[in-house]
Amino acid sequence: MNKRLNQLESQHPESWKVEELKSSALNLSREIDDIRCAEATAALRELLRK
Numbered sequence: 001m002n003k004r005l006n007q008l009e010s011q012h013p014e015s016w017k018v019e020e021l022k023s024s025a026l027n028l029s030r031e032i033d034d035i036r037c038a039e040a041t042a043a044l045r046e047l048l049r050k
Contacts, residue, residue, distance in 0.1 A: 001025055005021065005022055005025070008021065
């Protein structure tokens, strides 16, 4: 992801747009991590319940 963002920055002089893309990408990454952690926690809770 960082490599692609760096490519976009070098290709486009409008860096504020790239900054917005970075922010959106980081937020999406955090949301994905939260979902993965929640799923893992639920699976672990189920295993420990047995």
